[in-house]
Amino acid sequence: DMVRDREQWYATRPDYMQRMTERSRRYLFHIVEEIELRNMPMELALLPFIESAFNPQAVSSARAAGMWQFMPATGESFDLKQNAFRDDRRDVLASTRAALDYLQQLHGRFGDWHLALAAYNWGQGNVNRAITRNQRQGLPTGYTDINMPLETRMYVPKLQAVKNILARPQDFNTTLPLIGNHPFFDTVTLLRDMDVDLIARLAEVDEKDFRVLNPSLRQPVVMAAGTPHVLLPWDNAIIFQRNLQQYTGPLASWTAWVVPSTMTAAQAAAKVGMSEKELRAVNNIPPRMRVRAGSSLLVPRTEKRNGDVPVHVADNGQLSLQPELVNGRNTITVRKGDTLSGLARRHGVSVAKLASWNRISVKAPLKVGQRLALHTPQRATQARSSSAKKVVSGSARKTVKGKPTASKTRVAATGK
Structure with a gap:
């Protein structure tokens, strides 16, 4: 019944099926070859239809990314590099290798492809706990027997439905583009x-x-x-x-520069000979953030910086940021015996700065009750939190349009 429900869902969306299949033709031959080499069930080649509609740029609200929708931690455990320069969760070859490795690992653990798929979607820890609960109650432990979220419950039926439609499109009044049996x-x-x-x-x-x-x-x-x-x-x-x-010209106009000390984006831009605006844009540096020492930035090549990027930077380069220091404006009231130098020393600022903030001479006498402006450095925590919120919410909105899900909330568990 669940398979028929999903068949109906897909069959009534021919444009969506057409887009998915058209997109898949770039990658499907490679995936099929890899599955054949491993002697795995060929239905698994269709899993990116369910995961991402075969969109390698897809990002879920739970931060799963790529055609196979790897969560950051799971991607790292399968050697999918995620750094300032690349995200291998989106790489066609690397993510396919990792996904099939993961599925084989899950099958080896559960001994059942349906349970392996459930674990791929829901997380192997969750599936293992659901099986243990049923075992304690003397209940069966198959895919249809254990208690799981609705999205996971519908996961295998969706895969089976897509398989049925692709195998017999005429039965569902569906016309699909031809995918040639050759490498793309x-x-x-x-x-x-x-x-x-x-x-x-x-x-x-x-x-x-x-x-x-x-x-x-x-x-x-x-x-x-x-x-x-x-x-x-x-x-x-x-x-x-x-x-x-x-070709005889230069091959690259960019290289990576490891920041030697914490500095502002303007200071970094001046050191590498580019505008602050361009440095921020190329390296995705938000406003009011300083670049911390050890960060790897993409910068133009020069005579001094003209070498290829070494492997430790290309594989591990990270952008680390901290809030800029901004001045907080306060006022202080002059008491009997106060002097400008004494007040400056007490508040950790120079006499010259205190005088300039109040537009008076460094030798100007002070009057009891006189109010002076004082600018104290403080971290821009509010600016940082608002910027971070903007970045996170922006990426969270990049969900896969039109992807059928049985529940509106994606389960953020290990493996998915």
Whole structure:
């Protein structure tokens, strides 16, 4: 009954099915090959239909990302790098390898593909606890027997429904695009850092199409030490190799700079010879935030900074921020015996600054009861929290449009 319910849902949304299937044709041949090599159930090749509608840029409200929807911690446990320069949860090859590794691991633990899929969606700890509860009560422990959230309950039926529609589209009055039984892309090895726009130009493809095949890349440059392989449409990979052999210009106009000490974005921009606005935009630095020592920033290449990015930076570069110090305005009342120098010393500021804030001479006499302005440094905690809230809420809204879910809230558990 649940499968028929989901079949009806998909069948009454032909445009959605068309978009999903059209999107899948770039990646499906590779996934099928990998599943065949591992002798896994071929239905698993359709799982990205359920997870992300085959959108490698999909981000859920629980921060799961990519075609296979890995949570940050689960991605890290399967060696999917997530740093300032790339997010391998979106990488077509890396995320597929990790997803199939994870599914095999779950199958080895539960001995059942339906339970493995439930654990992929809900988290293996949750599935294990649900099984244990049933065992204690002497109840069966299959997929349809254990107590689970509605989204997980509908997870396998959705996969089965998509399989049925793709196998017999005529039975559901559905027309699907033809997906050729041949590779859509080829893997190209990079020996040096290269600008994304140069790769696209040499391959004679639109940069947007290049990024669709290489969605893990966050920056305008590909760092060969961290991303030694890129994907190109099959025919364009040959074109790229031919054009690269004839190309004599610079390969990269960007490199990574590790910030030596904590500084403002303006100070960092001045050191690397770019505008503060451009530095903030390229490195996604919010307003009123300082860049902490050890952060890795993308900056233009110069004669002094002209080398390829080393592997430890390409794999582990992080952007670490702290709130800027801002001046809080207070007032102090002059008491008997107070002097400008004494007040400055008491409040930890210079006499010159205290005088300038109040537009008086450093030697000006003070009167009892006189009120003076005092600017004290304080962390911009309010600015930081508002900026952070803006960033988080912005990413949380990037949910997969049209994705059928049985519940409105995604379960933020291990594995999903």
